[in-house]
Amino acid sequence: MKNIFIKIRNSIIGFLYRNIFKNIFFKIDPEITHDRAVQMGRILGSNILLRKITSFFFSFSNPILRQNICGITFENPIGLAAGFDKNAEIIEIMPSVGFGFTEIGSITGQSCLGNLKPRLWRLPKSKGLVVHYGLNNDGAEVISKRLIKKNQQINKIPLGINIAKTNSSDIVGIEKEINDYLKGIQAFLNIGDYLAINISCPNAYGGQPFTDPDRLNLLFQEINKLNIKKPVFLKMAPDLSFEIVDKIIELAEQYHISGFICSNITKNRNNPKIILEEINQVPVGIGGISGKPSEEMTNNLITYVYKKTKGEKIIIGCGGIFSAEDAYKKIRLGSSLLQLITGIIFEGPQLISEINIGLCNLLKKDGFKNINEAIGIDFK
Numbered sequence: 008m009k010n011i012f013i014k015i016r017n018s019i020i021g022f023l024y025r026n027i028f029k030n031i032f033f034k035i036d037p038e039i040t041h042d043r044a045v046q047m048g049r050i051l052g053s054n055i056l057l058r059k060i061t062s063f064f065f066s067f068s069n070p071i072l073r074q075n076i077c078g079i080t081f082e083n084p085i086g087l088a089a090g091f092d093k094n095a096e097i098i099e100i101m102p103s104v105g106f107g108f109t110e111i112g113s114i115t116g117q118s119c120l121g122n123l124k125p126r127l128w129r130l131p132k133s134k135g136l137v138v139h140y141g142l143n144n145d146g147a148e149v150i151s152k153r154l155i156k157k158n159q160q161i162n163k164i165p166l167g168i169n170i171a172k173t174n175s176s177d178i179v180g181i182e183k184e185i186n187d188y189l190k191g192i193q194a195f196l197n198i199g200d201y202l203a204i205n206i207s208c209p210n211a212y213g214g215q216p217f218t219d220p221d222r223l224n225l226l227f228q229e230i231n232k233l234n235i236k237k238p239v240f241l242k243m244a245p246d247l248s249f250e251i252v253d254k255i256i257e258l259a260e261q262y263h264i265s266g267f268i269c270s271n272i273t274k275n276r277n278n279p280k281i282i283l284e285e286i287n288q289v290p291v292g293i294g295g296i297s298g299k300p301s302e303e304m305t306n307n308l309i310t311y312v313y314k315k316t317k318g319e320k321i322i323i324g325c326g327g328i329f330s331a332e333d334a335y336k337k338i339r340l341g342s343s344l345l346q347l348i349t350g351i352i353f354e355g356p357q358l359i360s361e362i363n364i365g366l367c368n369l370l371k372k373d374g375f376k377n378i379n380e381a382i383g384i385d386f387k
């Protein structure tokens with residue numbers, strides 16, 4: 008009975024979003040829409056009544072989706088990817104919207120205004136976004152203090168802290184860059200459930216310096232000295248050659264990194280999924296692409312990493328998840344957890360519970376009693 012109510016509820020909200028709200032939102036500048044959505048999340052998360060009402064409209068739970076990963080309990084595998092809640096402003100509302108976990112950031116050692124506007128574009132027909140924010144955020148010190156002030160009891164879902172290098176021409180050179188990462192990490196040693204080290208932002212000054220294995224080795228050496236007591240994940244780009252991925256995996260094993268987020272946005276515009284007339288309106292060479300155009304690349308990376316690590320590292324699959332089927336595919340390829348942003352923008356916030364309900368059905372159909380039995384099943 009409860010499930011029938013949730014299905015009807017989701018159908019109504021989904022219909023309204025896809026046919027009315029999305030048309031309105033897509034007429035407004037994408038960054039303004041993003042800012043308004045964060046503002047709305049802040050308001051809805053601000054008191055218990057609004058959180059309960061939100062929960063009535065969006066939540067769903069089922070024990071088949073519950074997992075313990077690295078000692079952390081995840082009620083469902085769907086998380087908000089880094090980049091939507093850059094400054095930890097809306098963590099309170101995330102459980103009510105149905106998420107199983109949330110990742111804030113990317114947060115950098117110093118506060119940063121990011122790149123010049125415009126810096127976010129929609130690709131409606133390609134079902135993607137071009138992102139060129141350039142790591143705008145309030146900085147590690149302010150955000151860590153904000154989190155300490157917040158009532159940690161409210162946030163009942165695991166919290167990931169995504170750390171990147173400050174996008175600044177002042178922070179160049181290996182020593183300064185590593186110290187910047189360390190400053191970011193140190194501010195959150197006692198906050199949050201896991202750390203994500205973002206070595207894959209395509210929009211920061213200096214490109215993607217820490218995908219270079221020698222530089223990554225030096226970064227890991229210093230991070231290792233911090234004696235971090237929570238799981239650490241590495242966020243990779245989908246554009247890396249498998250040769251580089253091999254070296255990154257080797258280092259991750261050497262330094263006991265818990266796993267990988269596969270993946271960040273792609274720089275590659277030579278992709279049949281991208282409609283040329285849309286991408287041609289975005290300045291050449293700028294930004295990275297999220298959503299459907301990145302889906303296949305991320306699936307290939309998940310497959311590669313899962314096989315290479317023999318399933319021994321945790322994979323958080325991310326890129327182009329728009330449905331339960333998309334999510335299930337990433338799980339079967341080796342992802343233990345999943346993250347998304349673009350799917351919600353295109354399909355609506357009820358997508359989280361639609362995916363979770365759909366996952367339950369797909370898991371049951373294939374005879375699994377818990378989601379963890381399906382992880383990497385395509386290769387077992």
Ligand SMILES: Cc1cc2nc3c(=O)[nH]c(=O)nc-3n(C[C@H](O)[C@H](O)[C@H](O)COP(=O)(O)O)c2cc1C
Pocket residue numbers: 088089090091093112113127136138140142169205208242270271272297298299301325326327328346347348349350
């Ligand atoms: C608006 C926007 C901002 C993003 N900012 C960040 C960021 O600051 N740090 C990061 O690691 N990833 C960032 N990403 C990448 C996402 O976390 C995710 O890896 C990517 O969008 C693929 O997922 P999706 O197709 O579900 O959007 C951003 C993505 C979007 C759409």
